[in-house]
Amino acid sequence: MNYTEEALKERLAGKKIGGNVRYFPEIDSTNIMACRLARDGAPEGTVVVADAQGKGKGRLNRIWQSPPGSNLYVSIILRPRIDPPAAPQLTLVAGVAVAELLAACGLKDVTIKWPNDVLIAGKKVCGILTEMNASARGVDFIILGVGLNINMNREDFEPALYDTATSLKIETGKTHDRIEVISGLLNFFETWYRVFLGVGFPGVRDAWLRYADIVGRPIRVVFREDVQTGVVMGIDEDGTIMMRGADGTTQRVIAGDVHLLKE
Template identity: 45%
Template sequence: MSGKGSQEEILRLFRRKGGDYLSGEEISQGLGVSRTAVWKHIRQLRDQGYTIEAVPSKGYRLAEAPDRLLPAEIQAGLETQRIGREVVYFEETDSTNLRAHELGAGGYPDGTVIIADRQSAGKGRLGRRWASPEGVNLYTSVLLRPDILPFMAPQLTFLSAVAVARAIGEASGLQPRVKWPNDVLLSGKKVAGLLNEMHAETEGIHYVILGIGVNLNMRPEQFPGDLRYPATSVAIEKGSTVSRTGFARCLYREIDRLYERYLAEGVAPIIREWEGLCDLVGRQVEVDCQQRIIRGLVTGLDEDGALLVRTAEGTEERILAGDVRPMKGE
């Protein structure tokens, strides 16, 4: 077992003890390593920020864990059906979505989670850059293998949005809203972005990737100065920081519940919940579709996730892509 794997296994042993002492002999036998190796791994965990007490004749006790997005921390008490049963962690990578594509092609199972503490090339919709500083936010991708046709894949963006909104509400007590097609807002500012991608052929999907970036503890000075849309973080709006590991567990549980429901009932109940979180339904908007501008009243979403807008002429437009802005005075 690698040093990193041994440390994660020690953390799992601590979690099973529930705060009680764990003897060096128990750790040694559990890992199949010497007592000297156990001490080395304990020292390395301490260097990473874990507070581990050592008492003669009692052993070791995990007193406090840092807010690090390690697999053992994420999976502690996760209790999901599919999501997060496999967790792949990177201290730094270019993009969790790119890593998810590699794992998807490599046969990783439905529900695999990819997490990075920092991204060097995080991306948003239409190739836009997603600022990804270390130690403050959640950058994650979830690999899914649903038995659906390719045209249905965009529906999963709304599953992501509802899951993120639920998790933010549970973690902070705040009331997030959603913006079509793939943003989550707090106080009218972007707090999370979603980028879903897929690998498919005409007859079916090989896998779908739910790319999710959530600004959790980002400070105002960490935001780029060239943002196209006002941004915020959960900590800014709440007035205090939130646990990244606690938030991640909450998010994966919500994705798990919604994914199970989606597979059993389809997208309709998720669309209804998304509409309840969207402030644009029933409002006059302007949609920039690049080739043309559409103005009208948002009436909701179609079953495939298209935005429905009724124009002044009485026609109902189905919009699959575009930037939406409320009309002035709305």
Template identity: 45%
Template sequence: MTIAPLGAMGNGMSTKQHLLAYLKEGKGTWISGESLAHRMTISRSAIWKHIRTLREEGYVIESSQKKGYLLRQSSDLLLVNEIQEGLSTSVFGKRGIHYFRHTDSTNTRAKLFASEGAPEGTLIVAEEQTRGRGRRGRRWFSPSGEGIYTSIILRPSIPPNEAPKLTLMASVAVAEALISMTSLALSIKWPNDIIVNGRKIAGILTEISTEMERIDYVVIGVGINVNTSRKSLPSDIENTATSVLMETGNPLPRNALLRAYLEWLEIYYTTFMTKGFEPVMKRWKHLAGIIGRRISVDLIERIRTGEVLDIDKDGFLILREQDGTVERIISGDVTLLNK
């Protein structure tokens, strides 16, 4: 194969990134160590050290004394270069990605970066969360290398009272990404869960910081169960959680799913900021299928039961209770009842 000279590969790339780019350009062909060393103007032993590092990062690279090196499979780790390769967004994931093998919570990390001035579109990803959080302070099961645990920083020019709409917007983006990558029949459960066959496959946690009646930043955290097996689920969620692997029987490339989510999120965020929330809400209602359903809503201090009349323009749930009383629900845990 013909290998471009080092300078043609672009500025700002590390030696390891250049090497990986060369291997990927090979498209499944062997590349000699001598050729790589000559083109990159480093020693063959240095090439070997970088190959070893790439293998540690999850890349499947074959080696042969006679043939050289062959990239068999890219890494499934949520590495910056793997996320950005083929990412078609304009902003999201293009203004900085912070990658962690382990962290307490991507939302916690994101809020720290946001408070230090990180721009809109900054992404935080982790292979594992030790204190992953869901709504109401619940723990989000985040096993290493099996799911997508990510948070993005937004700085929307909307009033603080419109921030809850961003949760619904994110749930639509997650749903669209899963639909585009799988054949799963899913639905959105108000306000922030993605459900497949009655079990949760993804959830969203939105946190906001305001200053002088305006939004300083919003952090949208997303957890998607991708390649988790049923046997690895903790007993407290084994009957309520699911994953792409459990539903389809096949693992899914996490980087491809993350890219799809970022692309859909940017589409719906741009729509929200330029055309208003109505187009987003229309799609949410279509994916949710909750209108007309009987539900119970846990409001912590009480439980309400009734029929969902609508989701209003602010994204709040309109519930008609059994006695005919109509209530506007701002936040709560929804359980679908039998039709």
């Protein structure tokens, strides 16, 4: 089914996350629009959906390929009563929701790459971008953006991405109803968001670790010009990777690109 605002509103009616939906055939960025709406007072759970983005972006301002008619581009306005340092944990919460959605679609070898990517058989299918607006009073709002490749064919990707990116259609061999996909995603996210609000990230951590498959494995962390290597000891209660460095000391990884190394 193609997107229409009427179809989206009908499918998402009554949901806490998604009950208030704004749809755009084309937009610069769903995160940018969601931020504008949040500043104007849009309530928690408002979602912005686009068929195409002109300036889709990922983490570290990387370009997110956003063609029309094929994928999911959605941003969710959240207003949690949490301290600002806890905001990045929502990226991990969303990762679990996406991973469970893909597993429910029958996909195997679904993994989460810390902190914001979801992979199928080692190829990226989803990116998550969390942005926060806060003041001395605390978090005003958080924008949680999700880009999920649904019905792209291999030739639709830039050639440079052939070996590193994929879509639900490529992996399953069939076309998916995007409205059903977004409904499922919001259902899974709302479930885990409730857990997060109730008990914090510790309530989500075990599920995240099941999909991450990272504990005990060697990694390389690249942040700007700094490169570190070590073995993952675990993930602590705030979502930070705990890594044992080459010198035997424990290091906390709070930012950077994490790459698994061959053992």
